[in-house]
Amino acid sequence: MNLKSKSSKLVGYVIIGACTTILVMLLGWKPQPIIAKNLSIASKASTDVVLTQSLSNNPATLFQNGKQLYHAGQYAAAIASWLQASDMYAKQGDRLNHAIVLNNLALAYQQLGQWKEAEHAISLSLELLQSVPQQENLLAQVLNIQGNIQLAQGKAQEALTIWQRATVNYEMSGDKDGAIRSKINQSQALRSLGLYPKAINILRQVQIELKEHPASSLKAASLLNLGDTLELSGYLEDAKIVLQESLAISKEFSDAAMIADTLLSLGNTAYSLQQTAEAISYYQQAVQASTSPIQKVQAQLNQLRLQIESQQSESARLLLTDIQTQLTKLPSSRASVYARINFVKSLAKLNPTSSDRQVAAQTLATAAQQAKDMGDPRAESYAIGYLGEIYEQNQQFSEAQSLTEKALILAQTNNASDIAYRWQWQLGRVLKSQGITSKAIAAYSEAVSTLDSIRGDLVSSNADIQFSFRDSVEPVYRQLVALLLTHDDDKPISQENLKAARTVIESLQVAELDNFFKEACLTRLTTQIDQVDPLAAVIYPIILFDRIEVIISLPDGSLQNHTTKISQAKLESLLGKLRRSLRRTSLETEIQAVSQEIYNILLGKEIESILAANKIKTLAFVLDGSLRNLPMAVLYDGQHYLMEKYNLAIAPGLQLIDPQPLKRQQLTVFIGGLSKETQDFTALPNVEREVQQIATLVSTQSPLLNEMFISESIQKQISQIPFRVVHLATHGEFSSNAEKTFVLTWNSRLGIKQLEALLQTRNQDGRNPIELLVLSACKTAKGDNRAALGLAGMAVRSGARSTIASLWSVEDSATATLMENFYQELATLGTTKADALRKAQISLLKKTQFTHPFYWSPFVLVGNWL
DSSP states (O other): OOOSOOOOOOOOEEEOSOSSSSOOEEEOOOOOOOOSTTOOOOSSOOOSOOOOOOOOSOHHHHHHHHHHHHHTTOHHHHHHHHHHHHHHHHHHTOHHHHHHHHHHHHHHHHHTTOHHHHHHHHHHHHHHHTTSSSOHHHHHHHHHHHHHHHHHTTOHHHHHHHHHHHHHHHHHTTOHHHHHHHHHHHHHHHHHTTOHHHHHHHHHHHHHHTTTSOSOHHHHHHHHHHHHHHHHTTOHHHHHHHHHHHHHHHHHTTOHHHHHHHHHHHHHHHHHTTOHHHHHHHHHHHHHHOSSHHHHHHHHHHHHHHHHHTTOHHHHHHHHHHHHHHHTTSOSSHHHHHHHHHHHHHHTTSOOOHHHHHHHHHHHHHHHHHHHHHTOHHHHHHHHHHHHHHHHHTTOHHHHHHHHHHHHHHHHHTTOHHHHHHHHHHHHHHHHHTTOHHHHHHHHHHHHHHHHHHHHHHHTTOSSOOOOHHHHTHHHHHHHHHHHTOOSTTOOOOHHHHHHHHHHHHHHHHHHHHHHHTSOOOOSOEEEGGGSOTTEEEEEEEEOSSEEEEEEEOTTSOEEEEEEEOOHHHHHHHHHHHHHHOSTTSOHHHHHHHHHHHHHHHTHHHHHHHHHHTTOOEEEEOOOGGGGGSOGGGOBOSSSBHHHHSEEEEOSSSEEESOOOOOOSOOBEEEEEOOSOBTTBOOOTTHHHHHHHHHHHSBOSOOEEGGGOSHHHHHHHHHHSOOSEEEEEEEEEEOSSGGGOEEEOSSOEEEHHHHHHHHTOSOOOTTSOOOEEEEEEEEEOTTOTTTHHHHHHHHHHTOOSEEEEESSOOOHHHHHHHHHHHHHHHTSTTOOHHHHHHHHHHHHHTSGGGOSHHHHTTEEEEEOOO
16 A cells, blocks of 8 residues: 655746746656655745845835745745735736736645635736737746646646647747646646556657757656656556666756655655665655755655654654754744644654653644744644644543634635545544534544545545545544444434445445545446345445444345444454465365354344345345455355355445346357466466367357467457457456556566456447456465455456456366356356356365365455346
8 A cells, every 4th residue: 555645746837937038947846755644745845044025116026025935935925925016017017027926826826725816816817918929938837837726626637738738839939848848747637637557658758859858857857757657557666767767867967956856756666665774765865965954854754754664663763853853943834834743643653652742732833823824724724633633632622622623614714625534534533532423423424525525636646635545544434334333222223324334335445446546446337236136135244443234235225234243353363264264275164163153243144034034146245344355155154155045246336337137149258368387477277178168168269378368469359359258267466456466468467457458449338348357367465455455446447247256376177167167057048147156166066176165165256246
């Protein structure tokens, strides 16, 4: 899980230069630190100069004064100075310099989150420039800033369009470097839209254009952006190479600021590669290369967090003391406010003493006052909100509530939803601690609603927020569910609360997948899962801290609830025990014993009687947490395994993509796979038998085996024929990291996005979707209790209505036998996919050599079971 924020490194021109027709442009970005989560990082470092407002009546002097104030992070003061200059230029009728000042005003308003004022200033500037002839270059610069403002508000598509216009204007004015910078900005918008391949492509094109250029800040900046985009896309080794090239160029012409920026990005990449010592080394080098006190502190904060995570407590304490000393010397700026907050967040992870808590409170109070004095409500909201958290931890709930409510008002009145959700969540916790349950539920519900509204911004990494999903997002949903499902005086939970809890879990499922992909992915038309099949019940197990709640949705629309008191730690231990026992060397009686315990927790006789009364034939599980890594087929009631009694399916959420029964015409199946050893993966000799047997049962082209099973051949076949089923008999792995989820071809690994691109090569229409994707030799990553997210992710992104895959690698002779039986059953009129899989598993169970659950249980059906 990548824990760091990815604020955009815009190379947009910041018009903070001489107030003449010749403008001094600055590269306006900062690297992405890994500092304490959920904190913004200012886009421009402050200087050591603290300036006072000039009283000059000269607009040029006022402009320069505003520029210095802006670079010192004193945005409200800069605005005051520039407003005076703007009025003077307006009275003088100097349209050109008036437009330039307005652009700088727009930037300062943007820093304070005053979007209406920023957009008004930039619009007026564009209007003024229409009357100034031959200003294509200046117009392009203004468009670059307008794009920056749009992107900062999450309007990535609008920003992309504006930057495309800016590129045209630069080209018209003959400014090749300007056009290149604008293309780099386009890559930021594409990145924010989740279009990482397109962002990489445009940056690769920029590299071609710059190939013959000498070493320059532009060349280094383009490589820095490319390196960061590659890291976001999971190409960590490639990112490292590109960033090292950027570093070499920066060193060639001794650009200390660029060197420090690149070292920070290299540290972040090493962090993602789990190369702790190397990451710390890069951060230490960044400290040495830093050109300003705030840049040095930011690098040290990155290093501090990594030392804390790697449990280097002693060295972390020493560094903490050094940072604390430096913080007192920083001038007031947004960056220094955030540095203080990040310092406090790191301090909280080091088992703070009462003295530490006093230091934290004073540091936050100072940060809040500085933010207020600067007129920066966003930074003030952060500081006050985290101060409220300290009071919450000290169980001073009245003070905590007051501070949290103040921070929330600041966030909401300044359109800072990414901050507001944190304080809504915190308010819910504080109210719950005071026993005010109804208001706590309302606060939690608002937090979830806010998260849902900004989910796309969070996962596309362009929002000015840094968060760990498991620490800062997932608990909001789970804690709300726990409140909704609270049992009062042994009264049954109301249908209203059950429905609300189910909706919250749906939101969490979607958020988990979006976080997995780092982009919003569930955008297609879906159908509510419990409206699909009148003979199916939907089972929603929800793992909470002190219990597991199971909600059962029946065909008549009613909801039932089953509660088992068990700590999350004990449940996780039990699930892990079952998973470990599912080895071919384990005794079947051992498996059945632990499996029956889990069966009683999830279903039991009470629920079984309800299912029988409703004549249920299919159970669709919406699994939670570590349950995803277990096959529900192996649950044992004391006499039978669950798959012997029910058709089983897994849904990645409460909704299915276009659920339709399998059409019964001759199945057209694409078949590909590997039987030989390749890329250090073992041979699967029975794959040839599997492929040949399937080919005799269905309509297919020549199967692509071994050396023929490569991306180009797959793309060629799939683009020519509307296959209804895609069967891949090859190694693969599912992981909680999207970039480590893949299927193997002869000469490469197909990640989820690459597989998605191949499967959607032909123009799909509603009449001929891929009905079924079969991955017959995959496994979940060892030691990753959230690895089945990779399976859910692949199922969602493949575009197929259903996916069948294995949770662990099975002897390929057993797989070949099961798949042959599956396709035979699938061809039978009236047989659903789930029924065909169940019958194939039962057939395997009845064979003496394959009775052990190891052989037949790992095959799961994800998605539409019809």
